[in-house]
Amino acid sequence: MKTGDDIRAMLLAVADTMQANRDALCRLDGVIGDADHGIAMAGGFRAVAEALSETAGATPAEVLNIAAKSFLNAVGASSGPLYATGFMRAAAAVKGKDSLADSDAATLIAAMAEGIAHRGKAGPGDKTMLDAWGPAAEAASAHQGGFAETFAIAADAAEAGAEATALMQARLGRAARLGARSVGHKDPGAASAALMLRAMADASN
Amino acid sequence: MALNDATTLPKETPMKTKKIINRGEDAVDEMLDGILLAHGAILARADHPRAIVARHGPREGKVGLMIGGGSGHEPTFVGFVGKGLADAAAIGNVFASPPPDPALACATAIDRGAGVLFMYGNYAGDVMNFDMAAEMAAMDDIEVRTVLTTDDIASAPRDEAAKRRGVAGNFFIFKAAGAACDRMLSLDEVERLARHANARTYTMGVALAPCSLPHTRVPNFELGPDEMEIGMGIHGEPGIERGPLQSADQITDAMMDRILDEMQAAPGDRVAVLVNSLGSTPLMELYIMNRRVQARLSGAGLETHATWVGNYCTSLEMAGASITLMHLDDELTPLIDHPCECAMFRVVA
Numbered sequence: 001m002k003t004g005d006d007i008r009a010m011l012l013a014v015a016d017t018m019q020a021n022r023d024a025l026c027r028l029d030g031v032i033g034d035a036d037h038g039i040a041m042a043g044g045f046r047a048v049a050e051a052l053s054e055t056a057g058a059t060p061a062e063v064l065n066i067a068a069k070s071f072l073n074a075v076g077a078s079s080g081p082l083y084a085t086g087f088m089r090a091a092a093a094v095k096g097k098d099s100l101a102d103s104d105a106a107t108l109i110a111a112m113a114e115g116i117a118h119r120g121k122a123g124p125g126d127k128t129m130l131d132a133w134g135p136a137a138e139a140a141s142a143h144q145g146g147f148a149e150t151f152a153i154a155a156d157a158a159e160a161g162a163e164a165t166a167l168m169q170a171r172l173g174r175a176a177r178l179g180a181r182s183v184g185h186k187d188p189g190a191a192s193a194a195l196m197l198r199a200m201a202d203a204s205n
Numbered sequence: 206m207a208l209n210d211a212t213t214l215p216k217e218t219p220m221k222t223k224k225i226i227n228r229g230e231d232a233v234d235e236m237l238d239g240i241l242l243a244h245g246a247i248l249a250r251a252d253h254p255r256a257i258v259a260r261h262g263p264r265e266g267k268v269g270l271m272i273g274g275g276s277g278h279e280p281t282f283v284g285f286v287g288k289g290l291a292d293a294a295a296i297g298n299v300f301a302s303p304p305p306d307p308a309l310a311c312a313t314a315i316d317r318g319a320g321v322l323f324m325y326g327n328y329a330g331d332v333m334n335f336d337m338a339a340e341m342a343a344m345d346d347i348e349v350r351t352v353l354t355t356d357d358i359a360s361a362p363r364d365e366a367a368k369r370r371g372v373a374g375n376f377f378i379f380k381a382a383g384a385a386c387d388r389m390l391s392l393d394e395v396e397r398l399a400r401h402a403n404a405r406t407y408t409m410g411v412a413l414a415p416c417s418l419p420h421t422r423v424p425n426f427e428l429g430p431d432e433m434e435i436g437m438g439i440h441g442e443p444g445i446e447r448g449p450l451q452s453a454d455q456i457t458d459a460m461m462d463r464i465l466d467e468m469q470a471a472p473g474d475r476v477a478v479l480v481n482s483l484g485s486t487p488l489m490e491l492y493i494m495n496r497r498v499q500a501r502l503s504g505a506g507l508e509t510h511a512t513w514v515g516n517y518c519t520s521l522e523m524a525g526a527s528i529t530l531m532h533l534d535d536e537l538t539p540l541i542d543h544p545c546e547c548a549m550f551r552v553v554a
Contacts, residue, residue, distance in 0.1 A: 026421050034300050034440035035425035036418060043230065043298070077275075077301035078330035081337060119333060173329050176368075178443050 002100040002147055004058040006204065011052060011067055013203035014196050015045035021195055029188040032175040037188040040077045047074030060100055064091035078173060079189065082116045082129065089115030105150035105204075106140040109197075113137035120172065127168040127175065127182060129189030135161035136197055151201035158197045162190035221422040222522075229420035233276045233298055240283060244548035247287050253310035255296040255303055257283050259547075262292035262315065268386045268395045269293065269315030272379050273308060273335070274325050275300040277416075278439060280549035281375055281518040282325075289545030289552070290383035291324075295338075299418050299521070300440045302330040308338035312347050320348035320392035324382055324399060326371025327353040350392060352399040354378050356406040356529065358467050359436030359445050372439050373481040373518035374406035377531040377541065380552075384543035402537060407467050409460040410527035412437035413450065416484060416520050435459055439483065439520045453490065457497035460528050465505055468532050472506030477541050479529040480512070484519040486526050491515065498528060510538060517550075 018025075018041040025038030051070035055063060068087035072080045093111035094104055113133040122128040139157035140150050165187035170176045175187070226232050234254065241248055241257075251258045263269055272282045273295030282294040293311035297303035302325075312321045323339060325331045332353070339349040355366060356374025371378075381402035385395045412434045415424040425441040428434060433456070436444025451459075470476070480495045482488075491514045502509055510533055518527070531537065544554040 023421060023423070026418075026423070030423075030425050030441070032443075034438075034442060035421070035423075036298075036300050036440075039298070039418065039420045040301060073304045073306055075301065076297045076304040076330065076334050078333060080302075080304050080330070081333035120329075174438075174440070174442050181443060 002060070002104070002204065003098070004060045004063045005056060007060045007063045007100075008052045008055060008058070010200040010203045011045070011063070012049050013199040015049040017195050017199040018042040018045045018192065021192070025188050025192055028186060028191055031185045032170065032178055032182050033188065034174060036077070037079070037192065040075045040079050041192045044071040044075040044080065044083070047071060059098055061091040061095045061097070064088070064094075078120070082120050085119035086112040086115035089118075100147070102145065102147045102150070105147045106143065109140040109151070109154050110137040122172050125168055126172045127165045127170040127187045127190075128172050129187070129193045131165050131168070131187065132158035132161040132190040132193035132197075136193070148201060148204040151197060151204050155194065155197035155201045158190075158194040162186060162194040165190045222417040222424065224417075224419060224422060226419050229418070229422070232419040233296065236276065236279070237283070237296065240548065247546065247548050248283070251293065251310045251314035253307045255307040256293060256310035256314065257286055257296065258293040258311065258314045259286045259288055259291070261288040262286070263317050265317050266319050267317055267389055268319045268392050269312070269317065269321040270324065270379070270383050270386045271295060271308065271311045271315060271321055272324050272375075273297070273303055273311070274328075274331055275302060277521045278518050280516065284549030285376070285379055285383075285547050287545060287547030289387045289543060290547050290550070291379055292386070299420070302328065302334045305334050305338035305341060308335055309341045312338065312342040312349060313345065316347045320350065322382060322386070322392065322395055322399060323349055323351045324354065324379055326375060327355045327368070328370060348392065350396045352382070352396060352403060354403050356403065356408040357410070357438065358407050358463060359409055360438065363467065370438060372408050372410060373479060373527045374408040374529045374531070376479055376513070376517045377406050377477060377529060378402045380545070381537055381540040383545060384540035387543060387545070398536065398540065402531070402540070405532040405534070405537065406529060407464045407532070408527050408529040409435070409463055410437055410439070410444070410483065410525060411435050411456055411460065412441070412444070412483065412523060412525035413486070414524035415441060416523035418521070433525075437525070439518065441520070441523070453493045454497045457494045457528070458501070461498060461501045464528065464530055465501070468530060470505070470507055470532055473508065475508045475510045475533040475538065476502065477510050477531040477533055478502070478512040479517060480514045481517045481527045481529065482515065482519065483523040483525040483527065484516070485522045485524045488515065491526055494526060494528065511541060
C-alpha cells in the first residue's frame with residue numbers, strides 16, 4: 001500500500017537524482033541538442049520538491065497534480081508539457097484513491113507513458129523519452145508483483161530502451177534536424193526517464 | 206546514481222566560462238528586472254513576472270501580437286515589444302520555451318476584443334507550451350491564432366520548409382506582423398500577412414565558437430580552433446557543413462548562394478537585409494560581411510531597400526553571424542517602413 005506521502009517521497013528522490021545528474025545530462029544533450037536538458041529536469045523537480053513541501057496527507061492524485069503544475073511552470077521547454085501531461089494522466093488514473101495497491105504501479109507508469117505520447121505525438125523508435133517510457137510501461141503491465149518491484153522492472157526496461165536510442169535516428173525534436181548525425185548518441189530525454197524510474201523504484205522499496 | 210554509460214558522454218570540460226552573473230538560476234529574472242528599470246516608459250510586467258507588455262501598444266479593436274520563446278537571444282524577444290511592433294512577449298528560461306502561464310498572461314493583457322496572434326519560432330517545446338496557452342485563452346473567450354516562423358533555410362530542405370526553425374528572420378517577420386496590427390487590420394488579415402512575411406524571409410547562419418549557459422558555464426558544443434559550421438542553429442544545433450574557417454567573402458558567398466537560390470528573385474526586386482551577430486562577433490566583422498552581401502545583391506540585380514547590422518537575434522556569447530533577406534513586395538515594404546518604438550529597436554516615420 002502506497003500513500004500520497006509515499007508518492008511524494010518517490011518524487012523527492014527523483015529531484016535528488018536529477019540534481020546529481022544535471023551536468024551529465026547537459027553534456028549528453030550538448031552532443032545532439034542544446035545542452036539544457038539537465039537544467040530543465042533538475043530545475044523542474046526542484047520546483048516539484050518545493051511545491052510538495054507542505055502537502056503531508058495529500059492523496060496520490062493530489063501529489064501528482066501538484067507535481068504536474070509545478071514542473072510545467074518551472075520548465076516550459078519540451079519536457080515541461082510532456083511530463084506535466086504524464087503526471088496529470090497518472091493522477092487521473094488513480095483519482096479518488098487514498099492509497100495505491102501493488103497493481104497501481106503499472107497503472108501509474110502506463111498513464112505516464114500515454115500522457116507523454118499524447119502530448120508529444122512521438123512513436124516508438126523516434127529517439128525520444130518515449131523510447132524509455134514505452135518499454136517501461138509494457139514491462140510494468142506484463143508484471144504481476146509488488147509496487148517497488150514493478151517500478152524496478154520498469155526501470156530496467158527504461159534503461160535498456162534508453163541505451164537502444166543510441167542506434168536510432170531522431171525523427172522528432174531538435175535532434176531530428178541532425179538526420180543521420182544523431183545516430184550513435186543516446187537520447188538525453190530517454191536517459192533522464194530511466195534515471196527517474198530508477199530513483200522512484202529505489203525510493204518505493 | 207549516475208548515468209551508467211559514460212562512454213557516450215564527451216569528457217568534462219575543466220574550464221568554466223566567465224560571465225557577469227550572480228546565481229545562474231536567477232539570470233533571466235534579474236535581466237528582466239534590469240530591462241524594466243531601463244525601459245519602464247515602454248515596458249511593464251503583466252500578471253506574471255515573465256510576461257512583458259507594451260505600455261502603449263494594446264488598444265481597443267487592435268489585434269494583439271504576442272511573441273515569445275527562450276531567453277538568451279536578446280534583443281529577441283523582449284526588445285521588440287513596443288508600440289508598432291509586438292504588444293507582449295512571454296519569456297522562458299535560457300533557450301527553453303516559456304510554460305503556458307506567461308503566454309496566457311500576455312494574451313489576457315493585450316486582448317482588446319479583436320483577437321491575439323501568437324508568433325514564435327518553430328520548435329517542438331514552444332509549439333506544445335504555446336498551444337496549451339492558446340487552448341486556455343480560448344476557454345477565456347480570447348481568439349488566438351498562431352503563425353510559426355521558419356526562416357532558417359539550413360534547418361530542413363525546401364520540400365520540408367514547414368519543418369524549418371525560426372531564427373534571426375523573426376525580426377522582419379514580427380516587424381511586418383506588428384505593423385499590420387498597428388494599422389488596425391483584422392485578425393484574418395494580420396495572420397495572412399504574417400504568413401506571407403514568413404514565406405518571403407530567408408536566413409543562413411555560421412558559427413565560429415560556442416556559447417555557454419549561465420547555469421553550467423560549459424561550452425554547449427565543440428568546434429575546433431580553426432573550424433566553422435555553416436547552418437548551425439541559434440541554440441547550437443548542428444548545421445549542415447563543418448569545415449575550416451574561411452575568409453569573410455567566402456563565408457558570405459556560401460551563405461548568399463543558398464539564400465539567393467531559395468529566394469528566386471527577379472532582377473529589380475527589392476530586399477531588406479539583416480546582418481546579425483550571434484553574440485560576440487563584433488560590428489567590424491558584420492560590416493565586412495555586409496559589404497559582400499551588398500555586392501552579391503547588386504550582382505544579382507537586386508535593390509536593397511533597407512539594411513540592419515548588429516545584434517538582433519543572439520545566442521548568448523556565441524561567435525558567428527547570420528544573414529537574413531526579406532524578399533519585399535508592395536505589401537511588405539510599407540510594413541517594414543512602419544514606425545515602431547520598442548525598448549531595443551526603433552523605426553521613425
